Amino acid sequence: MSGEVLVRLNINGEDRSLALAPNTTLLAALRQHLGLTGTKKGCGTGDCGACTVQVDGQPVNSCLMLAVAAQGKRITTIEGLSHDGELHPLQQSFVKHGAVQCGYCTSGALMASKALIERNATPSHDEIKEALAGNLCRCATYPRMLKAVAGWKEFEGQPLDAKPHAHAERDQQRDHDVVGHGVTRYDSPDKVTGRAKYTADIQLPDTVVGKILGSPIAHGLLKRIDVSKARALPGVLAVITGADVPDEWYGVSPAREDEQILAKERVRYVGDEVAAVAAVDEATAERALALIEVEYEELPAVFDPVSAMAPGAPVIHPEKPRYAGNINTRVDWHFGDVERGFAEADLVREERFVGNRTYQSPMEPHAALARWEHHGDRLTLWSSTQTPHYLHRSLSRVLGVPMGNIRVIRPAVGGGFGAKAEATPLDFCAAILSKMTGRPVAMEYTREEMYRHFRGRHKQYIDLKIGLKKDGTITAAEHKVVLDGGAYTSYGVITAYYAGSMLPTLYKIPNYKYEGTRVYTNLPASGAFRGHGVPQPRFAFESLLDMMAGELGIDPFEIRLRNAMEPNTRTGNALDVSSCEFIATLERARATSGWAEKKGKLPWGKGIGVGCGGFVSGAGYPIYRSDFPHSNAMIRVHEDGTGVTLHIAASEIGQGSDTVLVQIAAEELGVPYEWVWMADCDTTISPLDLGSYSSRVTLMGGNAVKMAAQNVTAQLREVAARELGCDPAALTARDGRIFVKEHPSVGIDWADAARLAFSRKGPVVGTGSYSPPKKLGGEFRGGTVGTSPAYSFSTAVAEVTVDVETGYVTVDRFTDYSDAGTVINPVTLHGQVEGAIIMGLGEMLLEDTVVGANGAFVNANLHDYLVPTICETPEIHTAAVESFEPRGPFGAKEIGEGSMLPVFGAIANAIHDACGVRVTELPITPEKILRGLKERVAAGAPAGARA
Amino acid sequence: MVMPDFTYVRPDTLTDACALAARLGRDGAFIAGGTELIPDFHRARESARHLIALDHLAELRGIAADGDGLCIGALTTVAEVAASPLVRARFVALADAARAIGSAQIRSLATIGGNFCRAVSCADTPPAAIAGEARVRLAGVSGTRELAAEAFFLGARRTALAPGEVMVAITLPAQPASSGTSYQRFSRRKGAALAVAAVAARVTLAGGRIAGARIVLGAVSPAPLLVTLASAMLVNERPSATLFAGAAEQCADEALPITDVRGSADFRRELVRVLARRALDEAAARAAEWRS
């Protein structure tokens, strides 16, 4: 009875017939059989909505519908949304409202919105929430989606341009032509049409599919692997095990290279990679994995750092004696004298805080595609990565191929948040399998495999002690952290340093001691997640500060103002803060949120709380020792002068860095935003940038781009000066013209100058590069981590409602002020802050990976690991305070990661204000709140009222 | 995981569908919306080799008035149930339960029959339907039969369906005069999430006193739980906060919750207490506003 069936579908108005196996989902039919890759796969189980299409007008998850079940039906996909080259008003509205970041959820969200407006052309926010509740957006563009869907009609019959939307964003600046304006994102037109290609969308002829076999046990020795049955399966092209891969140890952190592509002797967590296959299709590859026979000698495993450090605990990396006791990293810092500081204090309190092990869960699963060319000695790897350079370097080192023979291409990336900041086994295995088979090899993680590979947030066990004077002045802080690292290092050494280095940048702490210990356990490795190592210590600090302010009877804002960092300060741990408008963020947030009328005065169950944060604007040092500039850019002017191409291998992963870099280029060149093309992020085309991590691209990439543009402008001024018979220094370039500053009517077209320059001396190219100031940081071990050319600051006020009967917390409102330096693009800036607030509330209230008895996460999916939906969106007011950072391009700093930091404390403090419960262990679940309420009453507090 | 190979057959008549299913036995499975079946295939929880699609069986579709009651075809999507003015007017708890399911995308595929027949303990529509004395109509090779909805559920993922039997419809009798219903549900987030605990209630008033009550718990026992002791406590009493709090307490006692990743057994019991009280409050208020 088996075999293919003929399925007739009407797709975007066209009748199509396909011969399909009955188990083909509609999603697979669209993507694989029809090449309509605008419809995305984020989970395959109905939980994310990325695959939404309309079937006879209804929105459905195409991953859950069999193609045969759609027989004879009318299917509309994202590719069918625009007509005759005109965007649908919804698509325009998404672009103009900035409702697109990484874009991976966008086609699904648009299709769900379209189904809604066909039924209800003027939906309310509540109706939009109900219709889009199943469209997860990890970038959390939800506030903008709400506006975009509600306001779609405004765009009927309008052509698309890049101009800022009429309801201009706050913080729009007037003193520049492009910088400071909320121009539409560079990448959004392609993302709203489904044209943007993510790694898994790239379809090369003859491609085969690769899959990895993970260990089913958390700790054990490999006794025997037999792949003969797998190899013999028809359709299997290659099977590899540890014996077939280089012996090289690797890891993104050169100080601790402790990973191997495939296990050679030992597996250290459930999912540790053991073997990989390449086969003609995914089903065959999976069948082959099932035929691989592996015999393990199971060893005792440990799943928490305390047990892992106990005497006699199983040793996770026995081949490396330096990790005795499963200690991966130890940090010991002491600045000033904490004993003296505590002795001087009027109030000393110590509290334990425990974080959660959250996962970035970007909507796009990791993917890699490898192909060898040029007689098989050159590798091209497309990868969903935030750090093409570190990936490039790891590939070169592990495979023993010079970097010059490897071409890394970063296509569109559907979010990363730190999860995609290093080479993955997919990258390595795709490369090796492609070499063996002579065919392109495509690999992808399933949602479950993403959780297994992990690299999410470290669970931290924090003992924090603070000393305060009666007036609230901080005299000392002692901060002890144990980080659960999982089985490998990943970024963890740096995490352990960051967890300590960032506390003293926000408040002045004269005496500070930090003890950090990162411990190996038999769990998936933790890594760098937005705010890298800092959010949990920041949560602890902001919570304890509020608790102590309460004891001293000082207002939470007052205590923060009393200790707030000021500009041009060297912190106790030798970090140089230059620009700092922290105090302004505090004052503005206090005023706008209506703090004075609300704090302690809201009805029982409603609360308000403040939290603050600050972060680096790019790490002062690269992850491996190198003298290369951190960011490098090249601008080439098109021969006829009507456009320019910007080359920089920076990584747009949704945060908007391409847009910001294009704006900086346009501003400095003096041409319209629309003139600038962004060249592909391809190592054979664009020069090195270290990548999207440590919130570095705006400042570092921006400086490199600005310098490249200055270089071009200098060349054109030279040419123009000759034409005009004046001094080049008297000229300026603006809006497509080069003219005499003092006499703007005297000048020539920018394009004419460019054409002349090309005619006279060939290609007009400018280059620029950026290295942070040399010798940042103190002369102690780890003194480099936390250094940065500049620091951001922010204050957030949360307002919450606690259902005191069920413990359910609703975040009603957020007011956030940031010092991000000059705002390059207010739309992308506020988009980042909103995204961080919503992601942060997810981490505070919903998210945690749950470890099962065997050491695997039991909720490695999007229906039990709950991330915020559009229904969780609070009312958000964000703004930037006026600030100028001399080291940043046009005065800019960062926003992407720093915006995460004030969120945790604000919510925790608001919950306490609402119901008197202080939860110190994340996430703050309803269950913990109910327990807290009971304990509170048992301790004598009045039920149903503040003490 | 990639789904295993299976065949897909689309019978044109109910008789053919039943005959085929009876012949295939465990190798066959009916497919309606597929929102349970497809993920279960991916998770290797479903092993049928042959799928029998029900979508050509027109008699399984649609919502119709049945006297003052309702007849809802098993193949009706939960989106249709949620949007139906008729369901909302005659049995609001069911409309609310249907509306609480998953996302808009899930609701436009998911059928009410599938919600019943997979018999997952946190399914939303069964408790609401049972509170309204729903019956299920089943058809098999040897004919048709009807069953009280509460008797249909035998345990987690276990129903009274015999091999080859199809659920044709769910019927709701006319609701007693001066009755009101409510469906209360708790989930960990507002958007698209499974219930951690749920309570459906129907309260019938007569002369200021409670003439009858039906309370059904969801997600806190292997199958929807009609709590008889708590319901009995209410009869002949005047509605009051104390009365409902006492009944809610009794509901919590009768619940059989487990601890899983969505919540602990203790927390679920606590939730039952709160949700039951809220459901009784709302149902009684609606009963007081009854207009026939």
Ligand SMILES: Cc1cc2nc3c(=O)[nH]c(=O)nc-3n(C[C@H](O)[C@H](O)[C@H](O)COP(=O)(O)OP(=O)(O)OC[C@H]3O[C@@H](n4cnc5c(N)ncnc54)[C@H](O)[C@@H]3O)c2cc1C
């Ligand atoms: C992301 C997601 C979220 C969800 N959220 C919820 C939720 O919040 N609440 C909730 O209750 N459910 C939820 N579900 C579960 C599911 O959507 C519902 O149970 C749905 O109603 C099942 O209907 P279906 O038509 O899709 O069933 P199918 O998958 O087609 O069938 C389910 C089972 O019932 C059998 N069956 C179906 N129809 C008949 C019939 N007429 N006669 C005999 N047997 C039949 C099938 O053989 C199969 O065993 C969710 C599912 C997903 C994927």
Ligand code: FES
């Ligand atoms: S891919 Fe279909 S819902 Fe996630």
Ligand code: FES
């Ligand atoms: S824009 Fe929605 S997931 Fe990135």
